Amino acid sequence: MKERPIRVLIAKPGLDGHDRGAKVLARALRDAGMEVIYTGLRQTPEQIVGTGIQEDVDVIGLSILSGAHTHLFPRVMELLRERGANDILVIGGGIIPEDDIPALKKEGIAEIFTPGTTTQAVIDYIKENVRQG
Amino acid sequence: MTLAEGILAGDQRAIARLITIVENRPREAIPALQALYPHTGKALVVGITGPPGSGKSTLVGRLTKRLRQLGKTVGIIAVDPTSPFTGGAILGDRIRMQDLATDPGVYIRSMGTRGSLGGLAKATHNVIKILDAAGKDYIFVETVGVGQSEVDIVKTADTTLVVLVPGLGDDIQTIKAGILEIADIFVVNKADRQDAGRVVAELEMMLDLSSKEVEWRPPVYSTVATSGKGIDAVVEGIEQHIHYLCQNSKLEARRRERYRAEIMNIVKEGIITQLLDFWSVGGKLETLLAEVAAREKDPYAAAWEIMQTFTGNGKGGS
Numbered sequence: 152m153k154e155r156p157i158r159v160l161i162a163k164p165g166l167d168g169h170d171r172g173a174k175v176l177a178r179a180l181r182d183a184g185m186e187v188i189y190t191g192l193r194q195t196p197e198q199i200v201g202t203g204i205q206e207d208v209d210v211i212g213l214s215i216l217s218g219a220h221t222h223l224f225p226r227v228m229e230l231l232r233e234r235g236a237n238d239i240l241v242i243g244g245g246i247i248p249e250d251d252i253p254a255l256k257k258e259g260i261a262e263i264f265t266p267g268t269t270t271q272a273v274i275d276y277i278k279e280n281v282r283q284g
Numbered sequence: 285m286t287l288a289e290g291i292l293a294g295d296q297r298a299i300a301r302l303i304t305i306v307e308n309r310p311r312e313a314i315p316a317l318q319a320l321y322p323h324t325g326k327a328l329v330v331g332i333t334g335p336p337g338s339g340k341s342t343l344v345g346r347l348t349k350r351l352r353q354l355g356k357t358v359g360i361i362a363v364d365p366t367s368p369f370t371g372g373a374i375l376g377d378r379i380r381m382q383d384l385a386t387d388p389g390v391y392i393r394s395m396g397t398r399g400s401l402g403g404l405a406k407a408t409h410n411v412i413k414i415l416d417a418a419g420k421d422y423i424f425v426e427t428v429g430v431g432q433s434e435v436d437i438v439k440t441a442d443t444t445l446v447v448l449v450p451g452l453g454d455d456i457q458t459i460k461a462g463i464l465e466i467a468d469i470f471v472v473n474k475a476d477r478q479d480a481g482r483v484v485a486e487l488e489m490m491l492d493l494s495s496k497e498v499e500w501r502p503p504v505y506s507t508v509a510t511s512g513k514g515i516d517a518v519v520e521g522i523e524q525h526i527h528y529l530c531q532n533s534k535l536e537a538r539r540r541e542r543y544r545a546e547i548m549n550i551v552k553e554g555i556i557t558q559l560l561d562f563w564s565v566g567g568k569l570e571t572l573l574a575e576v577a578a579r580e581k582d583p584y585a586a587a588w589e590i591m592q593t594f595t596g597n598g599k600g601g602s
Binding site (some may be wrong): 155156158177180181182183184185186187188189190191194197198201202204205206207234235236260283 | 297299300303304307308309317366367370371372373374375376378379385386391392393395396398510586
């Protein structure tokens with residue numbers, strides 16, 4: 152049987168207006184054969200979780216450059232748990248200080264990618280960790 | 285609770301899961317689709333098609349908001365192209381419908397075409413049924429940005445909107461065959477641009493040229509989807525068209541054609557699968573191909589031999 156495409160939601164929570172990185176990654180994931188749902192700037196955690204559930208994505212990628220990750224990332228995880236959707240793999244990227252990473256991982260963010268990460272590293276991570284079936 | 289029960293209860297995760305199964309492993313979805321079928325047929329299916337960048341997604345977002353004000357629930361299927369090279373896709377229609385993501389009366393699903401060429405994804409008609417069974421009053425099906433001949437939507441929708449914008453060409457374009465023939469309603473979007481009036485006039489002229497007496501002359505609406513201008517009139521136009529279809533039992537006739545096409549497709553696929561399953565065992569097909577390659581048999585004789593498989597041994601046919 153043909154391999155099904157992995158579905159990924161790339162979302163930008165919060166108020167920063169910089170989506171270059173998110174677009175570069177979306178394009179790279181597309182070229183790796185994934186279906187990328189791209190929802191644009193300034194998404195609330197409620198919108199992101201609602202979209203992720205309706206689109207039945209395997210992965211949610213959160214991109215943030217504003218520094219509000221310590222608030223917004225845990226909120227996304229909380230909403231996913233509330234709606235019984237915490238089997239979705241959630242990864243984060245952007246300007247995120249090393250010191251913040253352990254706390255975010257404790258909240259359930261599977262991996263954090265900081266500046267300098269290659270798109271290939273993200274692709275490999277997704278392919279290795281996405282839920283099967 | 286089964287997936288079908290979850291869907292009938294309006295559970296978003298159940299809807300989402302079955303759509304995924306329909307897209308990836310359609311055979312597995314059959315029992316659930318069968319259980320849902322008696323609950324379908326109530327939703328009105330509205331197709332939205334037009335060239336890339338003409339504002340289809342923005343328009344769908346606006347039309348949905350208006351229908352929500354009128355107390356209707358809405359399902360949206362937004363199709364974007366799949367890369368023929370990698371199988372990947374960027375599904376970006378939701379960008380234009382952001383504020384609908386948290387409305388429990390709206391369900392949006394993005395689909396890649398995954399190799400289909402008619403402007404829709406192969407699983408689209410089954411996704412419509414799922415949203416229909418989930419109780420949505422209206423279902424919008426937004427095609428990929430089309431050129432001139434991707435007209436699958438007309439075989440899928442009760443009402444088809446063709447969206448045009450100024451600047452696409454002269455009036456000869458309007459008398460060509462293809463997507464302009466399938467419109468029940470025309471929308472000239474970006475009507476705040478120069479030349480929008482000319483597009484409306486050219487469309488009206490094209491409609492005047494029609495040689496047959498028509499019972500339904502497609503109305504032409506001007507909109508500015510980004511600001512919401514003209515949207516209420518389009519919603520009324522959709523309602524009028526549905527009313528027209530219902531009055532003349534045309535809705536039943538349109539849907540009957542759809543059922544015919546769907547059943548024939550299932551039959552064709554079923555027969556081909558059965559035949560190929562039979563012929564792939566033990567390299568029978570390869571042997572036949574070798575005979576064709578060696579000019580011992582011609583392709584017609586080979587195909588005939590395959591088609592005779594089950595009639596010959598009494599397994600079916602007459």
